Structures are given as C-alpha cells and as structure tokens.
Amino acid sequence: MIEEKDIVEELTTTDYKYGFYTDIENETSSKGLNEDVIRFISKKKNEPEFMLQWRLKAYNYWKNMKQPNWAKLNIPPIDYQEIYYYAAPKKNSKPKSLDEVDPEILKTFEKLGIPLGERAKLAGVAVDAVMDSVSVSTSFKDKLGELGIIFCSISEALEHHPELVKKYLGSVVPMTDNYFAALNSAVFSDGSFCYIPKGVRCPMELSTYFRINAKSSGQFERTLIIADEGSYVSYLEGCSAPMRDENQLHAAVVELIAHDNAEIKYSTVQNWYPGDKNGKGGIYNFVTKRGICHNHSKISWTQVETGSAITWKYPSCILKGDYSVGEFYSVALTNNYQQADTGTKMIHLGRNSKSRIVSKGISAGKSQNSYRGLVSVSKKAENARNFSQCDSLLLGDKCGAHTFPYIDTNNRTAVIEHEATTSKISDEIIFYCNQRGIATEDAIGLIVNGYAKEVLNQLPMEFAVEAQKLLAVSLEGSVG
C-alpha cells in the first residue's frame, strides 16, 4: 500500500508543457494602477472618449471596493500596484497581415498548436490570438465578412464599430458587478469581439487563444459576443502562460448576448500555468462570464479547467426570455496545490425557461476543488425547469472536493432537480485495469475521460480530443 502512495507522489508531479517564454520586446505601461495608467492604455489603443470615461468611472468605483473572500479559496494578498496593466509585443503592434507578425510570436503560437494563418484555413477555424494585451492576428476575417459577421479584437471593434461596443459593453456584466469585473472594466487591454447578424449561422468555429507572456503582467481581456435574432455561433477560447515563480493575475470578463431565437455555444479550455508541484507560481484566474438569453434563445457554456493556481469562475446565464435555455457543462481538474471554486448561476426570469448543469470535479494531489452554483427562479418565471448534476472524483486521500449548491425559488411551478455523486478511483479499480494489461497511468486516463465524457462530448470535435489529452497530461497517474 505504501508503494501505491509513492506512485501518487511521483505521478502528481507532471511538468507543465506550455511553460516556455518567448523573447520578444515588450512595450509596457508604468507599474501599478492610477488614472494616468488608464489614460495611457486608452491612448495606446486610440479609443473614443466615451471609452476612456467608462474606464475611469470603473476605476474610481473599483478603488473603493474590497476583494471578495466568500469563495472556498485561500488567496494570498495581491499587490495591485506591483502589476503591469499593459504589456504589448513591441514590433508592429497592428499587423495588416500574417507576414507582418513578429516571427517569434508566430513560433509561440505554433508551439501551442494553434492553427494560425495557413494552418487556420486548413483547419477551418477562425482564430484571434491575444498575446499579453494585444490581439496578434485574426484569421479568416474576409470570409466571415461576406456574411456580415464581425470577428475582430475588441480594440478594432472600438475603432470600426464603436456604436455596437457602446451599446453592449457592460450590459450583462456591469462595471460595478464585482471587484474583478470593475478592475477589468478599468484596464482591459484587448480581447475578442464578435457580432453575428440576424439569421446568420456562423459556418465555422470562432476561436481566441490567450497567452500571458510578459513578466509581472496581468491579462485583462474582455470578450463580447452578440448573436442577433435567429443567429448561431460556436466560440472557443484557449489559454496558457509561461512557467514563472511569481503569481500572475488574470481577470477577464466575457459577455454574451443571445437575442430572440439565437444560440451561442461558448467553450473554454483553460490551461493557465497551475504553479509547480510545491504550489509555487501559477496564474490567479478571476473571471466573470455571463450571458443573457432573450426569448427562445439558448446559451451553452462548456468549460474544461485544468490550469491556474487559483480559479474563481462562474459562467452564468440570465434567462430573461420566455422559453430560453441555459446550459453549463464543466470539468474542473485540480492537482498539486491548485484551488478551484467554480460553478454557475442560472437566473430564471422568463416563463418556461430551462437550465441544465453538469459539473464534474476531479481532485488530485493536495488540491481543493469546489462547485458553487445558484439556481434562482423569479416570481414571474412560470414552469421553470432546472436539472443539476454535480459529480466529484477523488484521486488520493490528500485532496478535497466540496459542493455548494444554492437554490432560491419564488415560483411554485418550478421544478428543480439536483443529483450529486462522489467517487474515488480505488486501488481495486486500478488493479482490475492492471490485470487486463493496462498500466496505472493509462487506467486513470481511461477512467477520467470516461467520467468527463458527457462534458467533453459538448466540445467541438477537434478540441474534445485536445481536452482529453490535456486531462490525461494534467493528472498523469495520480491515484491512492
């Protein structure tokens, strides 16, 4: 039995494979945060005046806020004045074509396996890649343009479609929503913008890849996706960062707007650097993601969370419209000293609105993994339906899994179902697999992927395969 434990120790220490650093010149703001830094960012981005005022308002609001501490997370103090709020690759920060992008940056994205450029066309995925604060390249823009689809960085959107940004920015996640959303509103530097016109079905997966490269920099991206009436879009977000001993901050905001009869599918594969096996370094990931559903519309969140030292994230749906549908599919894996407090909120406002939550937590090493969810049904939401499934899988005996499901219902016609299971990969199961010729690591991969299948199946095909590999790599054989 002692040997089994040794295996756990040995195998929960897999190295992070995306931890390289790209040596490119950066242009940064001065360290710390004040009105001047915000003016600098806004000026760098050549923003319209309303944007600057919006940022300053958010900053002044944020100054008087306190970092929340209700999550089951142990967050070391963060010195917000020690962070660079703007870092951009220096050369050609606004490339016209792929040829003008710094080859070092292209190499970085190549190492990450993101289809950019020609590879993008072959793979049929439109990618917007964000390195630190600046959007590097958006592939496929012309082809999407023919359909009236706007897919670009949010900076470009501010330049070319300020009226759309002005109308929707902060409409789902107000700047005052929470501490990190306020911070993001003040300093966000880039992110993706997407608008699908009425009745258009976006013919390809849209994808953004975020990477934190520069040292001591935070990444504060802002994503805004608007699906106009009767349209459809599937969007995928991926992330990674170099290995560094100090912690880096990531505070993003994502807003989705699904107009009547529209559908948005938003998938995330989050693989920020989780810190080393002793819990040193890693990304602090504080993200606010929320979508609003109008009549007969649908928003589906799928997330595979394997990275970050700390994850604080609750992709949510405001089911405002009648017959609107919200879905949340999540696999959150924590290993070593990682901490995750993640889940969703389904706010039922419309009649006959439906939501479905499938959360699969996997804890290994000495990690702590919490599901936190809220299902709320308002007075007017006749016949609201919710189904929640929260499963936890434990590997070893030093980790923790926690579930905090909140239900708040004000309408007697609501039907809310909640199912939960906790299981452990036991020695018996491992031996059974060994006896069939399957080594312990492969057995765990097989079981974890089986366990997470329902969620992985929601991902677009090519990313499902990636996510599967990522789960196996992140765990490589941690059992007890």
Place this chain on the structure above:
Amino acid sequence: MALLKIENLSANVNGNKILKGINLEVNAGEIHAIMGPNGSGKSTLANVLTGKEGYDITGGTIEFMGKNLFDMSAEERAREGIFLAFQYPVEIPGVSNANFMKTAINEKRKHKGLPPIDAMEFLQLMTEKAKLVEIDRKFLNRSVNEGFSGGEKKRNEVFQMAMLEPTLAILDETDSGLDIDALKIVANGVNKLSKATNAFVVITHYQRLLDYIIPDFVHVLYNGRIVKTGNKNLALELEEKGYDEIKQNANL
C-alpha cells in the same frame, strides 16, 4: 517446460502467514482445480500470481514460461498472458466494455510488437466472443460491470477472458453466486477456450462447477499448503465427506 512452476511459495498479509510453502506445476493443455475451505489461501494465491499490491512474498519462486514472475508488474504479467477472472469484479463507470477491451487488447499487442487492432477486426472478435458466453451485444456498450447483476459480472469476466485469449487463466470462485444456467454458460466458455497451448487454474469452493469443467488435477489447499492432490474423483469425494477429514489429517 512447465507453463507455471511454483516452488515453496510463502506470503504474508499484514504480518499474517497466509501461504506457507506452495508447490504447484501446471503444464500447457491442463486444467487444475484448487479447492479448500474458506480462509485456506485460495484467493491469496490468485492475487500473488497476478501481482496485486499488499502481499509480502517471504519465500519461494514462481516461474511463468521460464520467466521469474516477481520481476514483472501486474500489467506486464497480464500482457505476458496471465488472466484473472475476479471473484468480485469491480465497476468502472464511464468506460464502456468495448473501449475497455480494446485498450486491453492493444496493450497486449503493443507488448508483442504488433500494431493496434483494426476496428473491423475488433468488432468481429467481439461479436464472436459475445456469442460464446451468450451475452447480449448491448452489454458491450455499457460501462464495465456498471449495474450488472452478479451473474452478468461473472459472465463478463469469461467474455474478457475469451477476448484476451490468455495462456494461463485463473478463475477465482467464478461459480459463486451463479445459478445453474449461468454456471453452464461459464463452464461451456472455459471448455471451448481450453486448448493444448493454454492452461486453467479453477479456484472453487464447491464441486458442482467441476461437473461441467472436468479437471485433470484437483488440489486441496488448506492452511496455506496443498495438502492433497488427485484427479476429478477427489472433488467428488470432498463433496461427499466435506473437508473435515482433510483438516484432521492436516492438523495431526
């Protein structure tokens, strides 16, 4: 050369002596039955042979096809051709029988330097072997043993055995908890798989399985030792007289 050669094997569990000097030789083409009262060390022997953790080997040797078994991990032993039909098969949620078998077969093939099995070939193999143990093909898409009845789990063990075609198959009380129909199916499966090139070690508490699987040798395991060896008539004798006489003789 014997397929399996156990010499003077002793093993402890948590400091308790369970096996106290076992000698056993199994040749290709043979079926051996190991019988004995509860707690005599039958399952321990099966677990030690297959490399389960938690057993201290305190003496003796085991050779499998001329190789020292103690040099191999549990999965290596399996890939070399040792199979255990478990007394209590575990459930593996989320992993389909088909996927599980495909993984297992490919591990074995990789070990032999063969490429992964072709999808069509695998499908044919499954259909064929499912017929052999009379299990519904629907089973194959269900998670391994999840929600299976006791009898279904045991049949699934025999199905897996048929799929993996082991050189040495150990059946650990596969008959326990089976009704007569299921028992016949299991026995029939074993009989069909038995060849001149493989061998079976059937661990059982009762004689009734041996009505359908005719052993070449019957060994009685008691208190960590093989105290008597005979042919199939020994099993009948035990059925009639019980273990009392054996116990008395052994304790003298």
